[in-house]
Amino acid sequence: xxxxxYKQKSFSNYSTYANRGMSLEHDISLANEFxxxxxxxIIYKKPTPITIAKVNYPSRxxxxxxxxxxxxxxxxxxxxxxxxxxxxxxxxxxxKDKYFxxxxxxxHQISHLKAINKHGGIGFxxxxxxxxxxxxxxxxxKLEYFLNxxxxxxxxxxxxxxxxxxxxxxxxxxxxxxxVIDKLYFDGGQNESTN
Amino acid sequence: xxxxxYKQKSFSNYSTYANRGMSLEHDISLANEFxxxxxxxIIYKKPTPITIAKVNYPSRxxxxxxxxxxxxxxxxxxxxxxxxxxxxxxxxxxxKDKYFxxxxxxxHQISHLKAINKHGGIGFxxxxxxxxxxxxxxxxxKLEYFLNxxxxxxxxxxxxxxxxxxxxxxxxxxxxxxxVIDKLYFDGGQNESTN
Numbered sequence: 152x153x154x155x156x157y158k159q160k161s162f163s164n165y166s167t168y169a170n171r172g173m174s175l176e177h178d179i180s181l182a183n184e185f186x187x188x189x190x191x192x193i194i195y196k197k198p199t200p201i202t203i204a205k206v207n208y209p210s211r212x213x214x215x216x217x218x219x220x221x222x223x224x225x226x227x228x229x230x231x232x233x234x235x236x237x238x239x240x241x242x243x244x245x246x247k248d249k250y251f252x253x254x255x256x257x258x259h260q261i262s263h264l265k266a267i268n269k270h271g272g273i274g275f276x277x278x279x280x281x282x283x284x285x286x287x288x289x290x291x292x293k294l295e296y297f298l299n300x301x302x303x304x305x306x307x308x309x310x311x312x313x314x315x316x317x318x319x320x321x322x323x324x325x326x327x328x329x330x331v332i333d334k335l336y337f338d339g340g341q342n343e344s345t346n
Numbered sequence: 347x348x349x350x351x352y353k354q355k356s357f358s359n360y361s362t363y364a365n366r367g368m369s370l371e372h373d374i375s376l377a378n379e380f381x382x383x384x385x386x387x388i389i390y391k392k393p394t395p396i397t398i399a400k401v402n403y404p405s406r407x408x409x410x411x412x413x414x415x416x417x418x419x420x421x422x423x424x425x426x427x428x429x430x431x432x433x434x435x436x437x438x439x440x441x442k443d444k445y446f447x448x449x450x451x452x453x454h455q456i457s458h459l460k461a462i463n464k465h466g467g468i469g470f471x472x473x474x475x476x477x478x479x480x481x482x483x484x485x486x487x488k489l490e491y492f493l494n495x496x497x498x499x500x501x502x503x504x505x506x507x508x509x510x511x512x513x514x515x516x517x518x519x520x521x522x523x524x525x526v527i528d529k530l531y532f533d534g535g536q537n538e539s540t541n
Contacts, residue, residue, distance in 0.1 A: 192462050195421055200393040216396060216414035226390055230425060235466025237432040266388050269428025304410060 175244045175279040175286065182324035186233075192329060194231030194238060200224050233329060234337055237272035239264060244279045244319045249276050250305035251309045253298075259300070261324060264291040273336060277318070278311065287315035295315065315316075368520075370372065370439045370474040370481065377519035381428075387435060387524060389426030395419050399505060421458050429532055432467035434459060439474045445500040446473050448493075456493070461484040468531060472513070472523060473506065483526045484508035 162208070188194040205218035214340035227241040241264070243255045256276065274291035289306075293314040295304055316331040333339055357418075374391070381387040400413035422436040436459070438450045451471065459469035469486035473475040488509040492501055528534055 164438040187461075190461070192460070193465055193467075198393040198395040198417075199398075201414075203394075214416055216416070218410065219396075219411040219414055221395075221409055221411070228430075232434075232462060232465045233466045235432075237430075237467075239427075263388070266382075270388055270427045272388075272427045272432075289459060293486065319419070321461075332486040 173240050174283075175277070175326075178324075178326040179242055179277070179328070182326050182328060183229075183231075185324040186329065192233035192238070194229060194233065196229050197224075197226070213323060223257065224268075225259060225337075227260050233273075235269075235331065236336065237267065238332070239272055240269045240275045240277060242277040242279075244281050246282055248280060248282045248308070249304075250307045251280070251311070252305045254304065261265060261291075261294065267296060273332065278315075280308065280311075281322065284320075287311040287320045288318055288328055289315040290335065370437050370476075370521075373481075373519075373521040374437055374472070374523070375529075377423075377523060379522050379526065380519040385427035387426060387433070389424060389428065391424050392419075392421070402403065417454065420454060422455055428468075429441065431531065432462065433527070434462045434467055435470045435472060437472040437474075438455075439476050442479055442500075443475060443477045443503070445499045445502045446475070446506070449499065456486075456489065460490060461485065468527060473510075474505065475503065475506075478503075479515075481513045481521060482506040483512040483513055483523055 175217065176196070186194060200222040201219045203216055203219045204208050205216070207215045207217050209215065211334070222224045222233070227239055229242065230237070230239040241256060241260050243251070245251050245255065267274040268291050276289050276291070276294060277286060278289065279286040289311060296305075297310060297314075299317070318326055318328050318331055321327050321330075371391070378389045378391070381389060394416040396412045396414045398411055398418050400411070402410045402412050404410065407466050422434055424437065425432070427433065436447070436451060438454050440446050440450065447473040461469070462469040462488050471484050471486075471489060472481060473484065474481040484506060489501075491504055492509075511530070513521055513526055516522050516525075
């Protein structure tokens with residue numbers, strides 16, 4: 152495969168640990184751009200849902216939103232297609248170092264991911280423990296199993312270590328989460344003929 | 347299959363032609379809700395992309411966007427999953443009765459649909475000729491063929507009649523576009539075992 156590397160303008164003096172301060176959202180955005188440019192997969196972040204209350208039109212072509220409110224998202228933040236499969240996930244960061252508080256994920260987002268799974272898509276969450284510099288992928292199956300068997304309001308780090316998959320830090324893309332998807336759903340990436 | 351009908355609050359005196367004034371977006375929204383409620387498919391409209399310039403926080407829990415601008419969408423309006431397949435489409439209405447002006451669809455939206463197709467998804471556009479009360483589904487393949495073989499800045503109605511698929515008006519959902527997708531990709535809906 153011919154990989155074209157995405158030009159990381161601000162990363163000229165790149166070192167493995169240099170961008171540890173980068174947000175999870177930024178890392179996923181770079182990964183998605185890398186996947187698109189190299190024709191690996193088409194995955195986007197959905198726009199933030201808002202309710203618009205007031206719009207001004209100072210000129211015919213221009214519109215300025217003067218009043219709007221954030222809405223609770225009805226689905227997850229990311230979706231797209233990879234090797235013919237529908238992909239859908241939510242990504243969250245926590246500063247806690249021993250557990251991930253479940254209040255970070257809405258119940259209807261979990262129901263959405265379950266429905267995706269049922270319809271033949273690949274649903275998961277990506278959770279970053281920012282103080283540990285560790286990012287895990289947890290499939291909706293494993294998340295559901297935890298929720299059905301626990302009354303805790305958080306998922307302990309050990310559960311991610313045991314049932315999730317650590318997304319290894321790479322050069323480019325830094326957060327290659329599709330590598331985990333390959334291992335889980337596409338026979339380690341060896342079976343590429345799913346389209 | 348057990349079909350639960352979506353309660354159409356405002357449609358108590360429903361007749362086939364009663365809602366002809368309804369917008370395409372509204373019809374698709376009702377269809378998507380019907381598909382979700384009946385567990386047929388999970389398809390959503392993406393939120394309108396905006397750039398937020400100013401946010402006020404009158405209280406700790408409340409945020410009011412005081413200045414924002416509409417962004418050109420980088421993808422299409424709708425995507426989701428149906429019978430294990432990734433679905434992606436753009437929907438447009440025109441008041442013209444003989445042709446559909448191509449300026450209604452951005453070039454990068456067409457590129458996006460082509461990429462979806464290439465990665466094994468189902469990409470298409472839905473076009474409503476509102477003065478004719480007719481709504482067509484045109485696959486990205488057929489759209490691409492037209493663009494490659496024409497220099498016109500619009501697609502004539504005849505092309506939709508010949509190469510597209512008329513979405514028949516039904517009781518519920520009114521605009522059952524997945525019926526066309528069934529005919530095209532799932533052997534008329536008889537092959538249901540694609541998950």
